[in-house]
Amino acid sequence: PYCPECDVPVENQSADDITEHLLANEEGTRLVITAPLQWQPTHDPENxxxxxxxSGLVRVRINGRTHALDDVPPLSSTLTYDIEAVIDRVTISPSSRSRISESVELALSxxxxxxxxxxxxxxxxxxxxKSTRHSQHLACRQCGYSINPLTPHSFSFNSPLGWCPECEGLGTQTGTSPDLLIDPHKTLRDGAIKIWPSPLSDGSEHTSELAQPMLTAFCKAVGVPMDVPVGELPSGQRRSILHGTGERWYDVDNSRGVKFSFQWKGLFPALEHAARLSPRLRSQLNPFVAEVTCSACDGSRLNIDAASAKFRGKTIGQYTKGTLKWLHGEVSAWNLDEREQQIAGELVRELMARTEFLLDVGLDYLSLSRAANTLSGGESQRIRLSSQLGSGLCGVLYVLDEPTIGLHPRDNNRLIGALKKLRDLGNTLLVVEHDRDVIEQSDRxxxxxxxxxxxxGxxxxxxxxxxxxxxxxxVTGPFLSEKKKIPVPKNRRTPDKxxxxxxxxxxxxLQNVNVDIPLGCLSAITGPSGSGKSTLVNSVLYPAMNKKLTKQANKKNQYDSIEGLKLVDKVIRVDQSPIGSNPSSTPATYTGVFDLIRQLLSQLPASRALGYTPRQFSFNVPGGRCEKCEGNGQIRIEMHFLPDVWVECDSCKGRRFTEETLAITYNGHSIHDVLEMQIGNALEVFENIPKIRRTLQTLVDVGLDYVALGQSAPTLSGGEAQRVKLAAELSRPDTGKTFYLLDExxxxxxxxDxxxxxxVTQRLVDLGNTVAVVEHNLDVIKAADFVIDLGPEAGSEGGKIVFSGTPEEMVEHAKEAKQAAEKAAASTTKKKPATKKASRRPTRELLRSHTGEALIDLMESVEYVERDTYTQEQLTETKEGDLELEEIGKDALLPWQTDGRKWHTVDSVDSAGKPVKWDREILEKVVQRIEEVDGFSPTNWENRAVVEVRGEIKSRGWFFQAVTSDTW
Structure with a gap:
């Protein structure tokens, strides 16, 4: 264990060690040796x-003040006190060793x-x-800080014995981000603390004469250098600045002779206290509140004692935050002595084996501290695969669903090798996969x-x-034999917009990179897994563009500037997140085609005759839906101690709607039939309705013709959800200035497919838009207009722009960089005689492009095809026999228009489509009595919800008006 404040080893101290430590003070130093006492407020202090x-003592120290035992002030039973017995008052000298030793023995007792x-x-x-604590327990010799003995539970953030008490093992908390308070590139003297008042001479809005002397006094006492950028300070010193130093006092003596003392509570506690003072301050600080790294444990998730412990000079937090590749190298370099071998030899061998398994499946860029909810599906699957590699089981059937998701082509061979290891142990692997390498390396x-x-099927x-x-x-065979290829357009776009x-x-x-993305082009953002592609797009580029275009406040800028947005009016990120979280969300509702279909059904003559509106055909609101299951088609049965069970509704038989609603059909298909219909079939049914056809055709074009229109969102895969979003965007009115971001x-x-x-993506660009795709698939990369390759490796060895240009140019770059790397590697193995160094011009850094190297063979056999440009006219083209949606059923008379009296007095329904419950005979009798009197115009029955009688002189308004659409 190490002291979290002094960063020195913490050891047990004997009485002799403490004596030596006290004698190490400068000769002549006066010390008061005291012993901390335990006192319960319920006990009489006189005892x-x-x-x-x-015991022969005559003085006691209470809350920092010394009193004679014969003159102790009364103690309150409602307050707590720090009580110390004054053992001795000594002056350090060689002759005082014996006296100090005896006093230490008594004080410890x-x-x-x-x-x-x-x-x-x-x-x-x-x-x-100044008071320094010493202890016979594990304690720091410099500051006296002591800790309890550490156990394996102390290093578990899932255990109360080990987790950080502030964040309870999460590593994050809701609070103010350090990046908003402190500029890590500045020093404390230059104003790194953004909220710290400036000197009066600065003339800024927030000034204070005493602010700088207080900061200087704190830094001098704690040992924090004021001329080193804050980002380069040790974590312990940053923690002191942000979290405070407890009850310690600091003295200030400024240039004007003002003397005072203060306690440094820390920036975070100070802001939390300020937020509690008034609603105004709380609202001012609210924009800075976010999910931030825990300030107490600095993201290690452990309590301060466990987080400070070190092995081979590094804490457990440092080991878990590094990449697996780095960790494997570190563990490999450990040379355990005989004692360490006995204690941890087996553990180290197991650690080596487990990290090797993770490396074998291409996860060398991950860190052990990575939260599970931030892992992609492919990464989670490969972690489970690595655990099976380490289990050594045989005779097991493993079923894997696309393990290459998110994996760069460079890493495919490692994954395939891991799968073959499992096979060779005597297991059977069934892999669902589209990747060419995996298919070609399989046995069957x-x-x-x-x-x-x-x-x-x-x-x-x-x-x-x-x-x-x-x-x-x-269908797969021709692509494997290359008889059929994914073509590359001859007419690539040039970045001139x-x-x-x-x-x-x-x-x-990301290492402070500058990225240029051409407008009006299809750009591929590539690089090895973990090189920073998704970070660039999702964490920097999208928030930056969204902030500028929507004028929204951004809590944290992770970039310097962004330019060129004058030619873009909106940015849309199309990712693989679900299109909805409940069964009511479907491809039909997300794309908006369901609203058009409901409108069509409500305009049919049969619907108009019954007064149905689009609401009648919705399963989300009362009207035409089955109310027993509320339009779900299923009823949930709550099971005690078991998961809830969904059973088919016995009222609608799973069809969601009432019989009256289902009786309305278009081309023989009810609303239930349409929802159960595959999108390809629905396109045939609604072929002559342009508005509906356009959306359905786009869904078919992205390869979703097999999906049902009413398929619930939770059952769609990530790829299917992403294509539904893409189709929805393509079918909407377009300005030609949209920036689309697609993630794999x-x-x-x-x-x-x-x-x-x-x-489809080429169509979006043809219409004037810009598409940037994060992708590993080489067939997509080779068809892009422009490629931005990140790398050269993953994790800390990545985050740089390796190359920007066309796919053909990237292949040439990859060849050149690979040759240069091989030449450099060969030259380092040869011993050359020392020669006089010649002056050279600085050469451009030539980084290897693993994506370009993977493309070399593919580009040599590429098939170039002239691609037809998609136009706005094609998007809105019509066919012979097309019917405008608004014209359908337009000439059909409504029931209140054909026989209004019967509609209002016999057939009238409320706004939800249900029969009204009021006595209709009353309306008939009232109108009849009015009609018997002269001076009134004929009764107007031709309104759906109102019956109205006016006088013969119309300018005087109505005489009688009855609203008939209310339930009562």
Whole structure:
């Protein structure tokens, strides 16, 4: 263990050690040796004073002030006191060793192994005298800080014995971000603390004459250098600045002779106290509140004692925050002595094996401290795979669903090697995969098809990869044999419409990079897994663009500047997050096509005759839905001690709507039939309705023809949800100035589906928009207009811009950089005679592009095809026989128009579509009596919800008006 304040080892101190420590003070130093006492407010303090007199003591120190035992002030039972027995008052000299040793022995005996050495000062109030704690327990020799013995539970953030008491093991807390309070690039003397008042001479709004002397006094006493950038200070010193130093007092003597003392409570506690003082201060501080790293444990999740412990010079927090590749190197370099080998030899070997398993599945860029909810599906799956590699089980059937998700082509071989290790242990692996390398390296391929949805579900071919590649029935085979290729457009776009220039991006592992993205182009953002692609797009670029375009406040800028947004009017991020969290959210509702279908059904003559509105065909509101299941088609049954069970509604038989609503059909299909229909079938049904056809056609174009229109959102995969969002954007009115950000859209896509996806994204760009795609798929990268490659490696070795340009240019760069790297590696192995150094011009850093290297073979056999440009006219084109949605059923007479009296007195319904409950005969009788009187115009029955009688002189308004659409 190490002292968290002094960063020195903490050891047990004997009485002799403490004596030596006290004698190490400068000769002539005066010390008061005291012993801390325990006193319960419920006990009579006189008994304690009597025990001290019996021990031969005559003084006691209460809350920092010394009193004679015969003149102790009364103690309140409602307050707490720091009570110390004054053992001796000594002056340090060689002759005082024996006396000090005896006093230490007595103090440790009375203080339960603890004592204080108080240094008196004549120029200072006694309560401010420096007091140093010493202990026979684990304690720091410099400051006296003591800790309890550490156990394995002390290093678990899931245990109350180990977790940080402030964040309870989360590593984060809701509070003010240090980045908002402190500029890490500035020194304390230069104003690193943004909220700290400036000297009066600065002339700024917030000034204070005493602020700078207070800061100087604190830094001098604690040992914090004021001329070192705050970001370079040790974590312990940063923690003192932010979190305070407890009850310690600091003396200030400024240039004008003002003397006073203060306690440094820390920036965070001070702001929390200010927020509690008034609502005005709280509202001013609210914009700075966010989910931030815990200030007490600095994100280590452990209490301060465990977090400060070190092995080989590093804390457990430092080991867990480093990448797995770095950790493996560190553990490999440990040379354990005989004692350490006995204690931890087996643990170190197990640690080495487990990190190697994680490296084998391509997770070398992850850190052990990474939160599970921030991992992608592919990363989580590969972590589970690595745990199975370490289990050594055999005879197990493993089912893996696309383990290559999020994996760079460079890392595929390592993953395949890990899968083969599992196989060679005697296990069977069933892998659902679209990746070419995995398919070609498998022992057997089961190819399903021939297409998707109702046209799929058949085992098309079963055989080895070579046999599949020769199959005429297989859709996958031609792509494996390269008889069929994903084409590359001859007519690539040139970046001549302007640029989005992002300067100084520095989130996570991004190394203050400058990124230029061309407008009006399809750009691919590439690089090894963990190189910073998603960080660049999701954590920096999207927030920066969204802040500028929407004028929203951003709590934290992780970049210097962004330019070029004058040519962009909105930014849309299309990711793989669900399109909804409940069964009511479906592809039909998300894209808006369901509203159009409901409008169509409500305009049919049969619907108009019954007075139905689009509301009648919604399962989200009362009207036409089944009220027993509230439009879900299922009823939830709560099970005690078991998960809830959903059963089919016995009223609507799972069809969600009432019989009256289901009786309305279009081309023989009810609203339930439409929701159950696959999108490809729905396109055929609504072929002649342009507004509906346009959205359905886009869904089909992105490869979702097999998905049901009413399929609930939670059952859609991440890739399917992303394509639904993409289709929704493409079918909406477009300004041609939209910036789209796509994060790995090829997830879960077959080669044939990638062709469809590329066609849709190219359409977006053809319409004048800009698309930036984070992608590992080489077929997408080779078809892009522009490539931005990050790397060269993952984690701390990545975060740089390796290359920017066309795919062809990137391949040339990759060849050149690879040759340079191999040449440099070869030259370091040869011993050369010393020669006189010649002056050289600085050369440009040539970073290796692993993406470019993976593209080399693919680009040599690429197939270039002239691509037809998509136009706005194609988006809105009409066909012969098309019907405008608004014109359908327009000429059909409504029931209140054909026989208004019957509608209001016999058939009338409320606004929810249910029969009214008031007595309709009353309305009939009232109107009849009015009609018997002269001087009134004929009764107006031709309004859906109102019956009205006016006088013959219309300017005087109505005489009688009855609202008939209310339930009562």
């Amino acid at each position: 304690l004073w009597q025990d001290l007199r019996t 009375l203080g339960n192994g603890n004592l204080y050495a108080v240094e008196p000062r004549d120029d200072q109030d006694e309560v401010h005298w 391929v089961y190819d399903f098809g021939p297409s998707a949805g109702r046209f799929g 058949e085992l098309v071919f079963d055989g080895t990869p070579k046999q599949v590649s020769r199959s005429r029935k297989s 302007g640029w989005i220039s992002l300067k100084g991006a520095r989130a996570n592992n 859209p090829t997830t879960g896509l077959h080669f044939a 990638i062709i469809k996806l590329l066609d």
